[in-house]
Amino acid sequence: MNVVSRFAPSPTGLLHVGHARTFLIAWWNALSQGGSILLRLEDLDRSRCSAEYSDACHRDLEWLGLTWDGKSSHQSERSDELRAALEELLSREMVFPCVCTRSEVQAAIAAPHAEDASAVYPGTCRGLFSSLAEAQRVSGREAALRFKCPEEELRFKDGLLGDISLSPKSDFGDFPVTSRDGHPAYHLAVSVDDASQGVTEVLRADDLLTSCGPQAALQASLGLPRPNWIHVPMVMDSNRQRLAKRSDALSLQAMREAGVDPKILVRWLSHSCGLGDLGAVTPREALPSYELAKLPLQPCVLPHDFLSKLCAGELPSKSPA
Numbered sequence: 001m002n003v004v005s006r007f008a009p010s011p012t013g014l015l016h017v018g019h020a021r022t023f024l025i026a027w028w029n030a031l032s033q034g035g036s037i038l039l040r041l042e043d044l045d046r047s048r049c050s051a052e053y054s055d056a057c058h059r060d061l062e063w064l065g066l067t068w069d070g071k072s073s074h075q076s077e078r079s080d081e082l083r084a085a086l087e088e089l090l091s092r093e094m095v096f097p098c099v100c101t102r103s104e105v106q107a108a109i110a111a112p113h114a115e116d117a118s119a120v121y122p123g124t125c126r127g128l129f130s131s132l133a134e135a136q137r138v139s140g141r142e143a144a145l146r147f148k149c150p151e152e153e154l155r156f157k158d159g160l161l162g163d164i165s166l167s168p169k170s171d172f173g174d175f176p177v178t179s180r181d182g183h184p185a186y187h188l189a190v191s192v193d194d195a196s197q198g199v200t201e202v203l204r205a206d207d208l209l210t211s212c213g214p215q216a217a218l219q220a221s222l223g224l225p226r227p228n229w230i231h232v233p234m235v236m237d238s239n240r241q242r243l244a245k246r247s248d249a250l251s252l253q254a255m256r257e258a259g260v261d262p263k264i265l266v267r268w269l270s271h272s273c274g275l276g277d278l279g280a281v282t283p284r285e286a287l288p289s290y291e292l293a294k295l296p297l298q299p300c301v302l303p304h305d306f307l308s309k310l311c312a313g314e315l316p317s318k319s320p321a
Contacts, residue, residue: 003035005201007061007068008190010042011053014251015060018205018235018243021269021300024283025232026203027066028290038197039072044189046076060252064262065282075189078196082184085192085222086177089147094221095177097135097143098125120173121146142180147187147217149174154216159201159230160292164209172213187214195224206231207242230292235300249307260310268315272300277315 007023009015030037041057043049058072089095100121126148129135135143149168158164166172177188184192190211194202209231219226235243237250248254255265263280270278270286274294278286302316303309309316 001200003030003033003201004038004198005030005035005203006038006040006194006197006199007066008040008042008204009057010045010048011050011057012045012048013053014056014248014253016243016250016252017255017265017269017302017306018250020060020064020252020265021235021272022203022205022232023061023066024064024266024269025273025292025295027283028287029203029230029292030201031287032290035201036069037067038070038199039068040075040193040197041072042075042186042189044075044183044186046183056253060256063256064252065266065284073197075193078189078193079184081192081196082189085188086145086184088222089177090145092221093148095145095147096126096174097129097132098146098174098176099129099135099139099141099143100124120168120170121175123174126174144176144180144185145178146174147177147214147221149214149217154213156212156216156226156229158209159203159228160295160297161206161209161231164212166210166213168213168217171210175214177218187211188218191215191218191222191224194227195219195222199227200225201230202227203230203232205234207234232295233297233299235302238302238304238306240299240301250302255307255310258311261313264310264313264315268306268310271315272296 005026007026009019027037039061041054043054125135125146129138129143132143149172151168154166156164175187176185178185212229216226218224237243243250261280263282266283266286267278267280270281270289274296275286275289278289306316
């Protein structure tokens, strides 16, 4: 099978070193198998996405030395396909109206991360309303649509982590497929887009591991193929906190503007991936040394001198731990 992978950033902020590491591994993994990789900008969150961040994403990836096949695409371009998937779920009564808080449902537009998870949805609105119109009439609020999750556990083999089991009752629950204003939510858009683009391999950070549950449920219900999933350890700052897009000092744009040599960054990233010290290299020059099996399973922690050393053209003194 020809491997097709993808970069799928959301243009809601600047890419940082954590994105760089995950995208680099995805690129290496696809190309090491003779495959291809696509760039898809996941721009469903209209209140936060901007053309400025989309442009910065292109510049950052090119600066790092990563390439992709064909033109980049935008998730918002596939509204007809997403609407058709929603209509199928509605016609088969696989979704139900939900009038829970706007903040809870709005969060579904963006990719969920492990620390964002609160208690699994308790099924408050499941079976309560017969239609969107009734939900809105009775509650006086706009309603979102939630997917009726099956009770069975999801079991799959992750390409790095091995056997994984996720439970709808304890790990993800009934999840939104639209926001309350009717826009498709994250899990539906990703599932439809991956199938439409022929994506066969999804390599992403392990804080998105539980996303496999909702996406597998949608793929099974809509008759969509399930890609091979690979979840890699995330990058943390020197305080062992997850990097956020608001960490502008660690953004690729800040590094570009500070004159950091991307080959020095790739050198450090290669070392963090278990490839040893390859010297100052491009991603393609490091490709022959890449093996997924070399990747450490613990989080990648940035050393305290990370930025200062990179700006000086030197390798940060402490190894990733």
